[in-house]
Amino acid sequence: DTGVSQDPRHKITKRGQNVTFRCDPISEHNRLYWYRQTLGQGPEFLTYFQNEAQLEKSRLLSDRFSAERPKGSFSTLEIQRTEQGDSAMYLCASSALGGREAAYEQYFGPGTRLTVT
Amino acid sequence: QKEVEQNSGPLSVPEGAIASLNCTYSDRGSQSFFWYRQYSGKSPELIMSIYSNGDKEDGRFTAQLNKASQYVSLLIRDSQPSDSATYLCAVIYYNFNKFYFGSGTKLNVKP
Numbered sequence: 001d002t003g004v005s006q007d008p009r010h011k012i013t014k015r016g017q018n019v020t021f022r023c024d025p026i027s028e029h030n031r032l033y034w035y036r037q038t039l040g041q042g043p044e045f046l047t048y049f050q051n052e053a054q055l056e057k058s059r060l061l062s063d064r065f066s067a068e069r070p071k072g073s074f075s076t077l078e079i080q081r082t083e084q085g086d087s088a089m090y091l092c093a094s095s096a097l098g099g100r101e102a103a104y105e106q107y108f109g110p111g112t113r114l115t116v117t
Numbered sequence: 118q119k120e121v122e123q124n125s126g127p128l129s130v131p132e133g134a135i136a137s138l139n140c141t142y143s144d145r146g147s148q149s150f151f152w153y154r155q156y157s158g159k160s161p162e163l164i165m166s167i168y169s170n171g172d173k174e175d176g177r178f179t180a181q182l183n184k185a186s187q188y189v190s191l192l193i194r195d196s197q198p199s200d201s202a203t204y205l206c207a208v209i210y211y212n213f214n215k216f217y218f219g220s221g222t223k224l225n226v227k228p
Binding site: 033035040041042043044045048055056089091102103104105106107108109110111 | 121125149151153159160161162163166205207209211214215216217218219220221
């Protein structure tokens with residue numbers, strides 16, 4: 001059973017450029033989450049998919065952020081016109097469809113560290 | 118007021134002692150609670166979940182939930198230097214699809 005994988009692991013980009021990150025969840029997991037984490041803070045929720053449906057999106061997310069999960073498997077997170085404030089670790093997590101409780105036990109990938117210069 | 122509050126620490130305990138980590142949350146109905154461990158430069162790792170009032174034990178870890186007082190805690194018995202990490206409390210309001218993490222408590226276990 002492979003864990004959650006994310007690609008790339010590191011990304012350095014110039015301000016104003018677009019970036020896209022990929023997340024592959026644990027194979028039998030149908031729920032997928034994106035978070036952003038900055039130094040000294042806990043993960044901040046960005047968005048949540050159940051299968052291919054995007055069920056929740058943080059109001060903190062500006063229109064520059066978009067996420068997709070077209071076939072209910074892998075997901076992409078795109079940031080358009082990056083700003084220096086977007087520099088952070090972007091974390092993906094997945095969880096399995098199941099009973100009320102276990103269904104939200106989230107398993108995280110290694111993250112993508114974004115640096116905007 | 119934040120949805121999930123944790124003392125940032127650092128909390129220092131000697132090796133072999135019990136480490137007690139606490140978390141308070143805002144009550145919004147149906148919730149599940151989780152504790153994650155995060156080593157520096159790594160992603161969070163799930164260590165415990167708890168859904169009902171009372172205690173839940175798993176090895177050296179015990180999670181405690183008190184919904185009346187709106188707090189959840191994690192006890193680590195026989196603390197080891199390898200337990201030194203940041204511990205994150207997470208609250209999931211599954212009927213609202215809301216997911217909140219605390220800022221974490223840094224634990225240092227001294228040999």
